[in-house]
Amino acid sequence: MGNQATVSIKEQNKSAASSLLKKNIRKFLNNKLAVLGLLVVVIMLVACVVGAIIGVDFSTPHLDQMKSAPSGTYLFGTDTIGRDLLSRVLIGGCYSIFIGVFCAVVSSVIGAALGAVAGYFGGKVDAVIVRISELFQAFPQLVLVMMLVAILNQRGLGNLLFIFVVTGWMTTFRMVRNEYMSLKNETYVKVCEAFGMSRSNVMFKQILPNVMSPIIVSTTTNVAYFILQEASLSFIGLGVQDSTPTWGNILNAAKSLQVVTESWWIWVFPGLAITLFVLAINFLGDGLRDVLDAKQQ
Amino acid sequence: MLKFILKKLLLMIPMLIVISFIVYFGLQLTGIDPINSMVSPEVLSANADRIDELREELGLNDPLIVQYGRWLGGILTGDLGYGLDGTPIARTIATRLPYTLELAGYSLILSAIIGIGIGIISAIRQNGVIDYVGRVLAVLGQAVPQFLVGILMIWIFSIKLGWFPASNRVDPMATNAFVDAFLHLFLPVATLTIGMVAVLMRYARNTMLDVLNSDYIKTARSKGIPEWKVYLKHGFRNAMKPVLVILMFRIPTLIGGSVVIESVFSYPGIGTTMTNAITSNDYPVVMVTTLIIAATMLVCSFMVDVLNALLDPRVRLGE
Numbered sequence: 001m002g003n004q005a006t007v008s009i010k011e012q013n014k015s016a017a018s019s020l021l022k023k024n025i026r027k028f029l030n031n032k033l034a035v036l037g038l039l040v041v042v043i044m045l046v047a048c049v050v051g052a053i054i055g056v057d058f059s060t061p062h063l064d065q066m067k068s069a070p071s072g073t074y075l076f077g078t079d080t081i082g083r084d085l086l087s088r089v090l091i092g093g094c095y096s097i098f099i100g101v102f103c104a105v106v107s108s109v110i111g112a113a114l115g116a117v118a119g120y121f122g123g124k125v126d127a128v129i130v131r132i133s134e135l136f137q138a139f140p141q142l143v144l145v146m147m148l149v150a151i152l153n154q155r156g157l158g159n160l161l162f163i164f165v166v167t168g169w170m171t172t173f174r175m176v177r178n179e180y181m182s183l184k185n186e187t188y189v190k191v192c193e194a195f196g197m198s199r200s201n202v203m204f205k206q207i208l209p210n211v212m213s214p215i216i217v218s219t220t221t222n223v224a225y226f227i228l229q230e231a232s233l234s235f236i237g238l239g240v241q242d243s244t245p246t247w248g249n250i251l252n253a254a255k256s257l258q259v260v261t262e263s264w265w266i267w268v269f270p271g272l273a274i275t276l277f278v279l280a281i282n283f284l285g286d287g288l289r290d291v292l293d294a295k296q297q
Numbered sequence: 298m299l300k301f302i303l304k305k306l307l308l309m310i311p312m313l314i315v316i317s318f319i320v321y322f323g324l325q326l327t328g329i330d331p332i333n334s335m336v337s338p339e340v341l342s343a344n345a346d347r348i349d350e351l352r353e354e355l356g357l358n359d360p361l362i363v364q365y366g367r368w369l370g371g372i373l374t375g376d377l378g379y380g381l382d383g384t385p386i387a388r389t390i391a392t393r394l395p396y397t398l399e400l401a402g403y404s405l406i407l408s409a410i411i412g413i414g415i416g417i418i419s420a421i422r423q424n425g426v427i428d429y430v431g432r433v434l435a436v437l438g439q440a441v442p443q444f445l446v447g448i449l450m451i452w453i454f455s456i457k458l459g460w461f462p463a464s465n466r467v468d469p470m471a472t473n474a475f476v477d478a479f480l481h482l483f484l485p486v487a488t489l490t491i492g493m494v495a496v497l498m499r500y501a502r503n504t505m506l507d508v509l510n511s512d513y514i515k516t517a518r519s520k521g522i523p524e525w526k527v528y529l530k531h532g533f534r535n536a537m538k539p540v541l542v543i544l545m546f547r548i549p550t551l552i553g554g555s556v557v558i559e560s561v562f563s564y565p566g567i568g569t570t571m572t573n574a575i576t577s578n579d580y581p582v583v584m585v586t587t588l589i590i591a592a593t594m595l596v597c598s599f600m601v602d603v604l605n606a607l608l609d610p611r612v613r614l615g616e
């Protein structure tokens with residue numbers, strides 16, 4: 001009998017959760033911009049991945065076809081040493097999106113973990129972590145990134161990922177820390193503590209689910225942020241090496257005035273790709289915020 | 298108030314020391330032999346057998362902490378050392394820092410005026426034409442990479458229309474220094490301003506809306522105070538504090554942005570100096586430029602604190 005009762009409560013919880021999910025999905029679908037954003041993100045991602053899977057040729061220079069305008073053979077034209085720009089934009093998309101997603105997820109995880117520890121424990125631990133984050137913020141992010149590029153002294157994809165993660169966790173950290181500081185005084189947390197639940201259980205199993213929504217939203221918008229960051233860094237020539245195309249380092253060619261003047265396709269297409277993707281991610285993030293943020297409901 | 302300012306000033310010193318420490322030791326980790334930047338290559342190859350003596354002479358065999366102290370002492374007395382090409386870093390900084398301050402300063406002032414202006418108008422005329430255009434601009438401004446805006450600017454205004462030069466800061470042939478400065482600064486300043494305005498006007502609009510919906514505005518209106526006076530005297534003043542703080546918080550982004558924009562317009566500022574120094578492994582220059590930028594940031598956040606204390610007595614009394 002008792003067993004049956006628990007089962008039914010569990011069932012109820014489940015059905016409540018699924019109806020909330022349904023409600024949220026409906027709410028999301030009603031936000032046309034967010035749906036459009038999701039659609040654009042998915043389409044661009046699929047295009048880039050398909051391009052990578054069928055193995056488009058992005059690296060062979062055709063020295064007789066340098067800077068040729070868009071045509072039937074080269075839909076987006078060719079770049080300064082005659083490489084097919086469409087393939088470069090597709091493969092560059094794979095790398096750019098990967099950099100954005102990887103850095104956003106990893107820096108969110110680091111920021112959330114540190115924020116949870118600092119916010120929940122408070123005291124000296126909190127003070128130390130906050131000091132470190134303030135130290136990081138004494139530099140403009142881009143300058144910090146540039147300094148790390150100088151220290152690591154090599155322009156590789158791995159180094160870039162490392163630098164972005166190291167310099168990108170502070171915003172999530174501050175947000176999560178504030179949430180924890182206010183949530184740790186809630187009754188349910190006190191109850192769990194009184195029952196003798198371990199600290200890590202309270203922190204990650206009880207409080208974390210309540211902080212998940214803002215973390216998801218900020219991770220989404222951070223994807224856009226890191227893509228833009230990578231683009232700027234590669235544009236000034238401190239990003240990934242040219243042999244690994246990204247949207248940013250394709251645009252690096254546009255540092256030359258001659259390219260800007262004579263070969264619009266070299267900067268217009270990758271520029272459009274970045275703008276479109278970032279725009280779509282921002283719309284998607286706004287839509288998610290509307291759905292997930294309880295404060296706005 | 299004086300005590301508050303003094304306290305904040307004193308807090309900046311340990312912060313600066315820690316930052317200089319990190320910059321110095323961080324760049325020591327690169328493993329680039331500093332002797333290359335202290336002695337010219339000819340001297341080095343001529344004295345190949347004397348390198349160890351040279352090291353001793355230059356103090357490169359001393360413990361790192363002693364070298365750090367010497368470096369810091371040099372900086373405090375104005376001796377910034379020499380770049381890879383042998384020019385004194387102090388001279389490079391003296392010519393290039395003003396250019397960057399010009400660029401960032403004008404953008405800050407312009408974007409504050411335009412951003413706050415548009416923000417307030419769109420809050421007063423909510424859902425009007427300006428509000429709508431502003432919203433679209435804000436969304437676009439956050440999605441288009443700033444350097445792409447710069448490239449577009451060059452393409453439209455200097456290549457297609459030919460109104461402004463596409464690069465550099467000073468034209469050696471120019472006769473009027475003022476006109477020359479205006480022509481060269483216009484495009485980079487406009488590019489930086491657009492990015493800042495996109496963010497600022499949203500904040501200005503939202504805080505102004507919050508203020509306009511508050512009770513004391515209703516009270517002011519019901520007293521029969523003219524509408525413009527309600528907006529300016531009662532609304533504007535209270536809405537500006539958070540906006541000013543946001544403005545100051547955006548300064549790092551502005552400085553970061555100006556590094557990129559300088560690169561787009563081949564503008565000879567501190568950002569270009571740093572970018573070039575990194576690509577050519579000129580690490581004495583990298584250290585000094587990073588330190589200058591970090592110090593600027595600290596001064597800015599100091600000013601935010603003071604400004605805040607001036608505007609809001611609770612801040613200085615709370616301390």
